[in-house]
Amino acid sequence: MSQYHLDGFALVVGAAGGIGEEVAYSFAEAGVKGVLLADINAEAVQKATAKAESLASNSSCRCISTVVDVTDLNSVEEMVSLMVKEFGRIDYCVNAAGVDTLTYCPIDETDPDDYDRVMAINTKGMFLIIRQVAKVMKSQEPRIINLGRHGNRDAGRGSIVNVSSTMAVVAVQGKISYATSKHAITGITRAAVMDYKSAGIRTNQVCPIWVRTPMFAEECRKVPKTSQIVEGLSAVKRPVEPDEVAAACLYLCTPGAVAVNGLTLTIDTGLTAGPMVI
Template sequence: MRKMAQFKLDGVAIVVGAAGGIGREVAFTFAEAGVKGMLLADVNAEASAEVAEQAKSLASNPAYTYLSTRVDATDVTSVDEMVDLAVKTFGRIDYCINAFGVDVAEYVPPQQTTLEDYDRVLGINTKGPFLITRAVGRVMLSQEPAQADFGRLGLRDIGRGSIVNVSSAMALVAVPAKAPYTTSKHAVTGVTKAAGIRVNQVCPTWVRTPMFEEECRRIPETPEALNKLSPIKRPIEPDEVAAACLLVGPAIG
């Protein structure tokens, strides 16, 4: 039986893309929120291991344990091995956050987009979340529902698990110079809606990550456009995206 306050976490989490700007903050936020176990995975195994060590120092759960691993989100065997490792180590999976993705190689009109870049972006940004949702979903559907003690609110069934896909505002609108990226994020919405289990999607606009810095380098007008289009007139910080993932994480069912 778990005892927890609203928007505090217990249980076990997988963070895929843990070495990235958003994934790193998700790992830190979930450790602070009280998860008792976490598997941090990324295509960059060394960087993922570093984030895992940093998250350990932030963990609020005295029973916290963790491990890190390399995963290729486009490869079904690699994904299945990651999920099997989590189950073997922790016994169950309560949360899975897909916080990885890549941008297009060139900002060009659709007519000039190469098939190689289209396949690369769709393979990582769309196939990856699908493979992970499929593998993690199997585990969540097979495990017993968890219960939590919300104090004055009493005991509640919090379900078998929750998956969060970190997507983009490009899941809702289009940018002609980024056709593969826009297509991939629209497709993530389809993966999220058709999952057959509880999956939420977070769709931030510009986030202060290396991808944003690269976009500013390629398109110097980006900060000016952001100032005009964004109510807060600045890029979103990665920890703010992580907070949104935390918000939808506890209400699992």
């Protein structure tokens, strides 16, 4: 369907692994003209960039990589400047960089330095990225897309997707830093909607439960019964796959979602809808 084809330029932050890596691959497969893959891990993001280019369905698609520290304003500014220099505009921005708390423990035992680290990456980093990306999106012309039998459609000036977590709407014990940072992303997302919807910039968030990523593997190491918990709570009896989250991010950037703005899209197999009682 033409509504699910992408032909603009994408910035994917946190693209060296997990969800962000799959997002970059999905965008390349969907037909974008270019992707900038950004991550703090230089070697890993270079490998992901090469694979993304090999998966591109658009023969003219160009994939490049850069190193970014999302907590550093200068680093974020350099990343966005590179995007504009290489591609001229930013049509899609997916914020997928994030970390977990180092130690699962009650609030009264939480290390304030670790709290600051998690908030700096998960929350301040997203703020800094949107701050710079929005400046570019506001200044660029809206994209008019031909949808064949549906005619032309104004796709606006850009789409921002924030990768959050089901912990943005619920909480579990021992993860104050992570839960707070993800709840804050909801605030960032909604604030961006209010600031930029009149400019034709859409901002949405996806909130998956446990996803089969290196972060999930580390959680299983810290709490060995995690896999058993997931199997018991998830309707599909397994973690969500990274490509399933990437598919949601992709949808939110397509012409088929131009009316979707401010959405919290939970990818949780129905877990947060309510408890199983039968």
